[in-house]
Amino acid sequence: MxxxxxxxxxxxxxxxxxxxxxxxxxxxxxxxxxxxxxxxxxxxxxxxxxxxxxxxxxxxxxxxxxxxxxxxxxxxxxxxxxDDFQISLFEIQYPRKFVTIEHRQVLGTLMSLGLKRGKFGDILISEGRVQFFAATEISQFIKNNVESIGRAGVKLVETNIENAIASSELWDEKDLTVSSLRLDTVISGMYNLSRQKSLAFIQHGLVKVNWTLIENPSFQCEEGDMISVRGQGRAKIMGLDGKTKKDKWRITIGKQK
Missing domain, CATH: 3.30.1370.160 (Ribosomal Protein S8; Chain: A, domain 1)
Incomplete structure (x- = not known):
């Protein structure tokens, strides 16, 4: 096989x-x-x-x-x-009264260190608190090299992972029936858009699948795919639940609240 x-x-x-x-x-x-x-x-x-x-x-x-x-x-x-997973949790200390730190700024700063995206886990933000997970093998390197994020001077404090703030990523799950797993068809169902609107989003470079820009409307979606459409939010395919008698796909999706 x-x-x-x-x-x-x-x-x-x-x-x-x-x-x-x-x-x-x-x-x-x-x-x-x-x-x-x-x-x-x-x-x-x-x-x-x-x-x-x-x-x-x-x-x-x-x-x-x-x-x-x-x-x-x-x-x-x-x-x-x-402990076998060797994960470190960092809390970012910064002057909260004067500046705001966003997810993209944290990720941009970490990526500018020249490390792979795979060395960092989720970034958690809640009520001004900002944390991120990282592979323990690079924790000292991060502490030695991150002094600012955006326009804010920061201090990274390594803390026990039990102190992680609750993830703000909540997903509304729902079941859909779509005629195919083409990207334009799936987007239409996920975001309740016309096929023409979905095509326009894709052709104008506004759609990513698994963090990669996709400009082919016939791209075949699969279970586990994370889809983002600029201005429409993020959604993911939680499961492929088989076909109907009319040969349409039943899928379970999650949309970010």
Whole structure:
């Protein structure tokens, strides 16, 4: 069986990586810890590792309900705990009375350090408090190199992950029936837009799937995809629930509140 036929051509490199991780764990009897993975990467990983083999997989991003998680791939005789995921939580101290720090500013500052996106987890913001998760192996580097975010001077304080503020990302789930999994069709259903409006969003470069700009309206959506349309918010495909008698797709989506 050709395993690649179940995935997108551009995902082949990642699939090969996951299969190599799985093989290494099987041969070396030692666990493998990944960087932070986005929802689509997590979905692919779970499909390839499976549930019934000698290699298991768990996901954890620092607390429950997060979007980005590290994966621990391990032999079935191990019992992993949260410490195995090597995640640090930082709280950003800054003059809240005078400035506001936004999600994009935090991410931009972290990415400017020259590190991969996979070294950082979710960014949490609530009532002026700002926190982010990072891989423990780069925590000292971050502390040594982040002194400002936007126009604000900041101090990073590493704190216990039990002190994480509640994630503000809440999702309204609903079931949809769509004629196909084409991107323009799915967007029309998700955001209650006309097909013409969906096409215009895509053609004007306003649509991203899994944080990548997609300008092809016939792009095939899949379970785990995160879709953002500028001005319309974010939504994700929670599940593909099969087809109706009229050959339409039943899908479960989540829209960000």
């Amino acid at each position: 050709n395993i690649y036929q179940h995935f997108r051509p551009e995902e082949r490199e990642y699939i090969d990586q996951v299969l190599q991780w799985k093989s290494n764990v099987e041969q070396q009897y030692a666990p493998k810890l990944t960087d932070f993975l986005d929802p689509r990467e997590q979905h692919i990983l779970n499909m390839l590792i499976g549930e019934h083999g000698e290699v298991k997989c768990e996901l954890f991003g620092g607390t429950s309900g997060l979007e980005r998680n590290r994966a621990l791939i391990y032999p079935d005789y191990l019992v992993p705990n949260e």
